[in-house]
Amino acid sequence: MEVWVGISKINKYATSESGDTVEVVERPNGGLSVVLADGQSSGRGAKWISTLVVRKVITLLAEGVRDGAAARAASDSLYTERSGKVSATLNILSVDKQTRTLVITRNNPATVLLAHNEEIKCLDEPCLPIGLYRGTRPMISEIPLETGLTAVIFSDGLIHAGSRFGHSMDVTTSLQALLDEEDPSPQMIADALLEHAMRLDRGRPADDISIVVLRVTGFSGDEVRRMTVRLPLGE
């Protein structure tokens, strides 16, 4: 098997800092975790919060702390730091090499989409963002890693795209159309969803948008780990 992750991210129009933070980190026993946090409001304050949350989570994950415990620690930590006045959404997507499972941690009202081949399931049990109450717990799903598995997590900028103009994005339908195509790469899926959202926002995103797509494919025989990053710096 091989795991492929594609991440696409854009700032709210005319802001230089995104309130979303996404980091990918290696897990102590192999595997990887993708951590996505969206801080309340936008700009510098939101960035400070989402960075705090993601840092806390990846430090704990790197020490071997389980995903659920890391999410609870990040929540208590933000609650203590900001006296319950500031919230953040948090998603963790982990490939655990030891248990050969995908672990999905949600402290985000936004749905997580999970597909086995073309069949999409929504993970949408009610759950709270972190930081508002002491002892907020995440929703956790653990799924065996198998070829054809796709998971999609995103910040709420994606769902609200176009709402200023009376439209809104049906992410499930968009994903279904993409999965019906010939084996799209996760980066293609993330890019296509983001493009759709930006069209609905008429090219000026009303909020920060981050999309993470993970797919499991068959093993090609190539043992090389790879990571490609693109960072636009403007004119």
Add this chain to the structure above:
Amino acid sequence: MEVWVGISKINKYATSESGDTVEVVERPNGGLSVVLADGQSSGRGAKWISTLVVRKVITLLAEGVRDGAAARAASDSLYTERSGKVSATLNILSVDKQTRTLVITRNNPATVLLAHNEEIKCLDEPCLPIGLYRGTRPMISEIPLETGLTAVIFSDGLIHAGSRFGHSMDVTTSLQALLDEEDPSPQMIADALLEHAMRLDRGRPADDISIVVLRVTGFSGDEVRRMTVRLPLGE
């Protein structure tokens, strides 16, 4: 301008854990840092060391600590933890959005290659790995970010490839041949260098090999940040 990073990484033949650790982290004021550490020896012990070093560095960078200070802190920390008995090499490659420079930090006898368009320069001033002495200082180079700039950092597995068989890799010549081609992507360069090394090692790498290639290109008008990750999990 746009910054593109390509990373390729393989374990020593028949080991399940790499002694190299590479992480990419967002900097507090935009930009990014790539941190590469190679722990002494191989396997689990080496992994533990390189993880400790990279964690220390990225935690400090995320707090806004400058690259040189982060490298010195990682060295003192490893020295204290292991009483000067264990070393690690460390490279940091940072895109600083505020100063619009590329900051290259070396605590690694292995050369760093830097190219302006096709003209390659070797950064090879003598420097020590971290962890062996108190107060080890890194070599730091700061270069204005401009289109056509390429930087290549790697762990010493790349240089020693083939040495069992009486061959060795001339990384500069290989890079020159690649840069003479039509605008290769950093991922293509990293993959081609790794493939060359693996051929010299007859398909069984004698050491962990990690290669990081960073290129600066013209701005395409597309504001989306992207990250793609591939993690092979075997059969």
